[in-house]
Amino acid sequence: MTYSRVGVVTGANKGIGFATVRQLALQYPTSQTNTGGSLLLYLTARDAARGLAALKEIQNDPKLKEAKALKEDGGLTEIEFRQLDITDEDSVKGFVKDLESTHGNGKEGVLDFVVNNAAIPPLDSTVVKTTLSINYYSTMSASRTFLTLLKPQGRIVNVASTVGGLFYYPDALRERFVATKTEGDVTAIMHEYQDAVDAGVEAEKGFPKGGGYEVSKAGLIGATRALAWSAEKEGKEVLINTCCPGYVCTDLNGRTGHSTPDEGADTPVKLAIHDIGCLTGAFWRSGEQIAWKDLKFPEGFVL
Numbered sequence: 001m002t003y004s005r006v007g008v009v010t011g012a013n014k015g016i017g018f019a020t021v022r023q024l025a026l027q028y029p030t031s032q033t034n035t036g037g038s039l040l041l042y043l044t045a046r047d048a049a050r051g052l053a054a055l056k057e058i059q060n061d062p063k064l065k066e067a068k069a070l071k072e073d074g075g076l077t078e079i080e081f082r083q084l085d086i087t088d089e090d091s092v093k094g095f096v097k098d099l100e101s102t103h104g105n106g107k108e109g110v111l112d113f114v115v116n117n118a119a120i121p122p123l124d125s126t127v128v129k130t131t132l133s134i135n136y137y138s139t140m141s142a143s144r145t146f147l148t149l150l151k152p153q154g155r156i157v158n159v160a161s162t163v164g165g166l167f168y169y170p171d172a173l174r175e176r177f178v179a180t181k182t183e184g185d186v187t188a189i190m191h192e193y194q195d196a197v198d199a200g201v202e203a204e205k206g207f208p209k210g211g212g213y214e215v216s217k218a219g220l221i222g223a224t225r226a227l228a229w230s231a232e233k234e235g236k237e238v239l240i241n242t243c244c245p246g247y248v249c250t251d252l253n254g255r256t257g258h259s260t261p262d263e264g265a266d267t268p269v270k271l272a273i274h275d276i277g278c279l280t281g282a283f284w285r286s287g288e289q290i291a292w293k294d295l296k297f298p299e300g301f302v303l
């Protein structure tokens with residue numbers, strides 16, 4: 001079968017990633033990007049057993065079965081599992097090869113959208129390297145790789161967080177983050193942060209203490225913005241944005257979040273398949289764009 005649309009969600013075996021796959025499948029039939037053909041969605045996970053269990057669960061979802069039965073004239077969604085660990089070069093290369101051989105056919109681009117959702121939670125200061133490695137370096141590396149596979153008008157959605165806002169930092173560091181123009185500028189700040197952590201002086205250097213989650217998400221917002229600008233400069237007609245899903249009840253926060261995973265999927269799904277005009281390089285929360293420099297917790301928000 002050939003599909004007119006192809007999408008990918010990373011870290012989709014549970015939480016917001018899983019809900020994003022489910023909501024994409026439910027909402028695609030009525031989305032503005034549905035031009036009549038079917039959508040193939042790749043539910044990806046680093047662990048095959050967990051990914052296949054998630055696929056089984058989604059295939060038995062009563063709402064999805066109902067939506068399929070009602071929609072006979074195109075706009076259907078098929079979901080397949082693929083193993084993808086964003087930190088493992090071979091796993092990424094294997095997935096890319098698979099996408100190219102399955103959907104290539106000499107056409108320009110193979111993907112319509114990617115939701116880079118995979119991340120690890122805030123842990124303690126012993127894991128800063130791992131947190132930056134997954135949430136910043138590997139997510140940006142996957143973004144660059146997926147960018148080369150995007151069709152014209154394709155989209156990348158990087159799931160960041162409100163904690164990537166700049167309210168944790170002293171003025172000088174905040175201004176440096178805001179002034180970043182290239183991914184290299186942002187990575188330089190990530191290096192400085194890691195060096196400060198290694199020397200035990202991150203608080204003195206103006207960085208928040210902890211496992212690096214906040215800094216990794218600030219880096220992700222800045223570097224994704226830079227990637228969007230550079231794609232635009234190169235004349236690529238693609239939309240690359242970051243978002244916060246809200247404070248969502250998942251394993252990531254020990255299930256203390258206030259929103260459901262389906263609610264958390266709202267903004268990533270909007271950025272992947274609904275009408276967002278031609279906005280690129282922006283940060284979004286609750287379906288709205290927010291300037292990075294103004295990003296903070298909503299009024300009355302309690303963690």
Ligand SMILES: NC(=O)c1ccc[n+]([C@@H]2O[C@H](COP(=O)([O-])OP(=O)(O)OC[C@H]3O[C@@H](n4cnc5c(N)ncnc54)[C@H](OP(=O)(O)O)[C@@H]3O)[C@@H](O)[C@H]2O)c1
Pocket residue numbers: 010011012013014015016017045046047050084085086087116117118119120121134159160161162244245246247248249250251252253257
């Ligand atoms: N929950 C919230 O309140 C909240 C708020 C703001 C932002 N976010 C962001 O939303 C996204 C999803 O979070 P969540 O709450 O749904 O967390 P979650 O339930 O812990 O899910 C995280 C997912 O990422 C996967 N993952 C971790 N490392 C990976 C790797 N190297 N390669 C591929 N997949 C990997 C996990 O796989 P395993 O199951 O194998 O570990 C899991 O599927 C994250 O980017 C998070 O930072 C969440």
